[in-house]
Each structure stands twice: as C-alpha cells, then as structure tokens.
Amino acid sequence: MRVYRTFEGLPNRVRTVVIGNLDGVHVGHQALLNAAQRWEECLTVLTFEPHPKEFFTHTPSRLMRLNEKLRFLNGCGVDEVIVAHFNQEFAQQSGEFFARQIMKNKLHARRVVVGEGFKFGYKQSGNEQTLMEAGVDVCTQGSQMRAGGIVSSTRIRDLIQGGQLAQAEELLGHGFGVRGRVFEGQKLGRTLGFPTANLHWHRSRLPLKGIYAVKVHGVREAHPWPGVASLGERPTVGGTGVWLEVHLLDFNGDLYGRTLSVELCSKLRDEVKFDSLDALVTQMHEDAKQARAILKAGL
Secondary structure: OEEEOOOOOOOOOOEEEEEOOOOOOOHHHHHHHHHHOOOOOEEEEEEEEOOHHHHHHOOOOEOOOHHHHHHHHHOOOOOEEEEEEOOHHHHOOOHHHHHHHHHHHHOOEEEEEEEOOOOEOHHHOEOHHHHHHOOOEEEEEOOOEEOOEEOOHHHHHHHHHOOOHHHHHHHHOOOEEEEEEOEOOOOHHHHOOOOOEEEEOOOOEOOOOEEEEEEEEOOOOOOOEEEEEEEEOOHHHOOOOOEEEEEEOOOOOOOOOOEEEEEEEEEEEOOOOOOOHHHHHHHHHHHHHHHHHHHHOOO
C-alpha cells in the first residue's frame, strides 16, 4: 500500500475512492471498503490530517492515530491512501471545486464510495449530485446497524469512555487499543512485584483512565499475552501525565524497545488514590486475579 501526502505527482491511474476520516475503521467503514473492492480500479482512500473535528473544535478524541489507521487499512486490501492536509485553505474549498479539481482532475476518480447523506466542501456545499455533475459516479452504502443503532465513531467513543468495551468491539469489528514502543519508566512496579511495560498514551487519544484487563499483541507471534493495565496519572505515587502501564501475567523477560499493541478488553475499575503503597499492592493483586479470570476463556 502506497501513502501520499499531497495531490501533486500522483500516478496517472483510474481510481475508485473511499472518502472519509475513517476514525477507528469500524464496521461501517469496512462496508465502504468492501463495496469499493467490487471494481478493478485502484482502491484509494482519501482521508484527512488533522481530523477536521480537531481542526475546528480543538477537541482531541481519536479512536486511532494516523499510523494505526494506515496499518489497519493496509490489511483491508487498500492500494493507496492519500492523506490530505486539512487546513483553513482546504476547509474553504467549495464542493464544486473539490469534485472537479481534486476528485476528477487530480485523482482521476471514476467513482467514489460514500455513506448516506455524504456532504463535503465549504459549508457542506457538495453532495452526491455535485460529484456526478463533475463526471464521477457515486456508490452510496447504507448505514450499518448494530445493537439497535447506527454504527458511528461518535457512538463508539461514548461506549469506550463509558467502559463498555465489548459493545464497542462489536461496532468496531476489532478490538480497541494502542500501539507503541515500550520505554523505560521509573521501575516502581518492579519493586512492588508488578513489573510493567510502559507506553505513551498520546494527547490525540480519548481521555480515558482506569484499570483494564488487556491482551498484548507482539510479545509472541501466535497469540496475545494476557495482562492488566493501568491507564492514568498514577496518583498514589505522585505521577504526572497519562501513562499506559501494562503488567503481563506470568511473564518474565525484557520488553524495552519492543513495539506492542495493547488491546483494552474489559474495564475493571476507576483509577483511585490509595492511602499507602501496601493498599495499592493489595488492590493490584485483586486486579490481576480479576483480569486473569476475564481473559482466561478468550486466550
């Protein structure tokens, strides 16, 4: 899969284009990609960076960072992704300009695959009719329904922030988590009998906190490793910033520098400040016991 950061210098080829932020690449987005694969043209995803919602509201709430989204799309049969820089100039383009100058003239799009009610351009001045008038065919996919409602990134964010991870996974079609490189922390967990692998929880992610049962991908090739994770500021030890600290159950080894994917499976409890380290350790044993029981059937 090729990734382009500009519309200039693109290979001269006919394309079928899926347009959208595709945050989370949930089952609704996957339906768009599956529909686009019916044709033999180059399957292209046109997405935006930063997320337009971030640009207009400055509210960071992504389900996936860009590199995670690109990694996932690479496994979905996508031939190329164009990451358009979303700025004030781009936001002020009319729908007609976008359809004719970008979709038709620069991307050579034969068709686009979009969801119901798709609109684009300044003040949402463009729609399916605008694209067809520019000579681009439009394939509209109906909304995906799960658990009594329409699948959307907003609904999934609400479920995850409410600790309803199983329900979120049903709408995503895959687990929710974070991928990153393990860095060397303060090693306090080791002294407490709970060594942890530490990953940064980037600013652009959902503002989550709590203790979770997790599956860790990348420890061994065949299967994920069970674990319990703390996501938050570590108030008992005077921590600052949001860290993701993962204790791998029954694991003995060095993970520094390794790239891991940590899938949040079930929220065990909220993050709290304990009166002493002894009280914290007692609760950590209980968290590990609970996580082990939850994950045992699925690993």
